[in-house]
Amino acid sequence: MRHLALVFVNLRRHKLRALIGVAGIGFGVAAMLTILSIVNGAIGMFERILAVDSHYLVFERNVSDLFFSSVPDRDVAALRALPNVESAEPLLFGLVTSGDRPIITCFGLEPTNPRLTKAKWLAGRPEEFGQVPGAVWLGARAAEFLEARAGGRLQIGRGEFTVAGIFATENGFEDGGVFLPLRAAQEFFSREGVSSIVAIKLRDEARGAEFRQAVTAAHPGLMALENREFNRSYTQFKILHFTAWAVGLCAFLLGGLGVANTMLLSVFSRIREIAVLRVCGFSRGQVAGLIFGEAAVIAAAGVAVGFALGYAALFALEHAPIFHGYVQAVVKPLMLGGIVATALVTAVLGAIYPAQFASRIQPAEALRYE
């Protein structure tokens, strides 16, 4: 393996070329890290909206998006009546406009919803939620970008509301959202008598299967999924994940082509030199090993550079005022492993043809004609 020392010697000799390869992989790594972390963060925030202090989510069967799900109030009451159910919290999702903000998420919920008591109240009190007619409550970021304050008036859609309270949550979506009591939200969105989802907390989580069977038997139009199960199977999450990986892989593809180009240049400019190595006793495998070694070193350096760039980009995005706290990057160890593996595989794939070409150089011909 000592011959691999030549890998570093060659990279040192062609610094600019090596740097171009490193940059190609580095940008791929940075792009993938940034995109995946943001998507993971966004999904995480949405998961936490759905599953605050609950074990199961109940929603309408066969809907493409939870915004279109309708769970009738009578079914919510029936769910609450099930013996193992400790609490059932309905939640209605909607989108509203206000001022120059075309899309703001609106949450319709009951005063007993645990997210109200878990929030940090900046103005107003949780006990007042739902008690003030014609009032709206705002997440802290929403209050900021809508320039609203407690006691002031706020135009939402065609209605005007009094801001009765402002509270901060750790969830970027909630923090940038508008909250209405469930009945007011149903009326506002003309969806009287329905909710989007119901978050269920069981007394005995171990008897979850029994709960699920009871829901299926009594409410064939509804579906009950464990939170973890929901996160794995929700189509929107799958699409987000797939898109993130697809975009990241495209970035890597470009990086891989960069490595292939770098390695090809490296081989073509060293044909005579490779012939000399063969004359000096290097086997085809050793020559190929040199090329793969160079690609691996480029990939390793690219990963380091890419992680540095990616983390810097995430920091900038998380703290950019324009995103109002919606960007909450979540970096998972498995994801980092996947990115490293993808970078190495990309570099190795990019080096296959150059390595093959180099290992097939015939010393006699190369020395005769070069």
Added chain:
Amino acid sequence: MNDLPAPAALVRGRHLRKTYDAGRIRVLDDVSLDVRAGEMVALWGASGSGKSTLLHLLGGLDVADAGELTVCGCDPRDEADRLQLRRRHLGFVFQLHNLIPDLTVAENLRVPALAAGLAADLTAARVRELAEAVGIGHRLGHRIQDISGGERQRTAICRALMNSPPLLLADEPTGSLDEDTGDTVFALLRHLVHERGIAVVLATHERRFAEQCDRRLRVRHGRIEDA
């Protein structure tokens, strides 16, 4: 791979033929030769007579179309044998030094040792010993482009001897040097191989070098005529 044969016949070639361009160009035709251990044999002839091609066959850089050839007990037609031949049994010196630019003299000398997997301490000692022997000990840390033509060719000779081969193949090793430097390099080569008992096959078009060899084979139109 076979074991190294008795020193009496390091090279044994019979009726070797080599053609190019689908047989239209016959470069070697019915060439037979023997090279014994420790002897210095000149392949003497004009440019294009087939000397380099014959050296390439002996060194396993190319394969004969017909004939039988054994070099240091290896069959150069076999890929694994060719590799061992180049790693263990022979060294090459070319007209152009064919050293790796940007590397230092010492780094160039280490290349054959890296290929053969020689231990680092042995390699370092061998590099020093050979460099001192040819008078470039003070140049070990210099890059190839920073040394003279004569020093480059001495470096190339050292590199060929790194793995202590019993056979050295030298293709016009003085061809790119001026007369004085060429004489010096040739004298050094002759001294080294005699001192170490290494056999040499030297391709040259210069009669004065051919005449100083133990044996001279005249190569003309791809055939060997004993001179």
